[in-house]
Amino acid sequence: MDPREHYRDKRVMLTGGLGFIGSNLAHRLVEYGADVLIVDSLIPEYGGNLFNVEGIKGLVRVNIADVRDASGMRYLVRGQDYIFNLAGQVSHIDSMSDPFTDLEINCRSQLSLLEACRLNNPSVKIIYASTRQIYGAPDYLPVDEKHLLHPTDVNGINKMAGEWYHILYSNVHGIRATSLRLTNTYGPRLLMKHNRQGFIGWFIRLAIDAEEISLYGDGTQLRDMNYVDDVVEALILAGATDMVNGNVYNLGGPEPVSLLQIVETLMELCPQASYKLVPFPPEKKRIDIGDYYGDYSKIREALGWEPRVPLREGLSKTIEYYREHKAHYWE
């Protein structure tokens, strides 16, 4: 199956389409000849950024709307062949200080999008962006899809519910849907204006600005890192087959890396930057999950997907992108 052919002239809606992953996916779908509708609310603190569609502006339709707007969604889903459902509140920290906003976006809006499809477009295919956050602190490594879900923050709980609404609507109502559990993703078009959406964007920003990175603990915590092009590839493949409907899949990085290794790679690419180890702040330690890396053999077997971009190459491309377009991301 050539995904290039699969999406040609298809109507594809992307919720959160001006955000990091959504906009990278939009670029790919335009390349494949899809009829792309981007839906995004451009909430100031979130990842949506009009500059993210620079280069494809005339080739996509952009509809500013919030997934919490149930009535708007009921209209927008009509006639779509695919929905890549990427809109979400993604800050773990914000979910703890404002749990109700997280609930509205990550639970209620997911349910209302699915209800909209059930009533107005039951033949659509939905690809949902879930997160490894729902596993919480791993019981074992690498984490596969048989691992218990025991999320450690409100965001993880609500994303867990949002994912299961999709699986339920697929299994019970026949709305074809699948869920990919994304891990730490980085690359061009990532939000860089604050540090509440994960460490990687902020580390890259500090490195580019030749500042000092503060690494909590001893820096030996392991993570798996996905370059955004690999994640886009997984989404594209998952949309193109019905075999994945009603199932959940981990993504995963090329190999586990420590935060210290990530920082040291950044130091090599940005030699003016520096780092120091600092003790874990107690409020961060309480929701820290220790080491995490995922087992992605289930999606490899189902779709032939695997991560292809090594960390150093991915970080190098990312830094190159931001050096050129910094003005549009730093604010």
Add this chain to the structure above:
Amino acid sequence: MDPREHYRDKRVMLTGGLGFIGSNLAHRLVEYGADVLIVDSLIPEYGGNLFNVEGIKGLVRVNIADVRDASGMRYLVRGQDYIFNLAGQVSHIDSMSDPFTDLEINCRSQLSLLEACRLNNPSVKIIYASTRQIYGAPDYLPVDEKHLLHPTDVNGINKMAGEWYHILYSNVHGIRATSLRLTNTYGPRLLMKHNRQGFIGWFIRLAIDAEEISLYGDGTQLRDMNYVDDVVEALILAGATDMVNGNVYNLGGPEPVSLLQIVETLMELCPQASYKLVPFPPEKKRIDIGDYYGDYSKIREALGWEPRVPLREGLSKTIEYYREHKAHYWE
């Protein structure tokens, strides 16, 4: 530890306290000398029934309020030593036809109750009534707490989220909370006016009325049944120790029984009644979970709890109660 002493003069709030399990618990807590505040919304289709507190009416305070009333809850939680959090939308069928009401009650209201405690009564202890429904169709039997959660209806997803808010607030915010995953519970004060809250009440009603029970499939599906006094005992024990905070526990029945065995026991107790096997309606089959019975060894080890009332004895007591008080339950 004698629970009788533990609850004496303690301030205990019961959400859903006019419902089936809540009201049975209220009777026990009054016996133990607790200062009981019942909070219930008396939604007509739900299990709340003022007759359920017959006999203890002057000994408890009843405050009619809905857990969705965040402002009311913020006031009511103040000064409570314990909250038995039993309010919920419990119909799986209704959760599929009206998923948003289920979400408001089983997700949002749980989060707002916990936030109310965090802000106004952080030293309270909360005991949450979860459900084996969150496991979905078992991967293996008996189901223990290591079993994956893969709920098969909206109610199961929302109860899963509601449970995890409690665990999270216990682990992160120090609001002492535990969750008991209840299985099929029956006994006096169960809702009997419609058949959308599980089969057992409806079967008992038909048996008492000497009518014919329709059993789906071949009746060999296994369940575990808990008499309500055993569930009340588990709640009482869980409230009385801090060892359970941040943990989840299955309850479970004395032994797995088939639906056919349950019906045959009812036939022995109500010889005028009858039953027939009928094919599974497709819309029920789609959300049927096959056999289920739980492994309760975790709570047995932690609290010494085990189910004590055999099925026949429990059904006999239940039938006796309803024969006497039918007018208050049949409507």
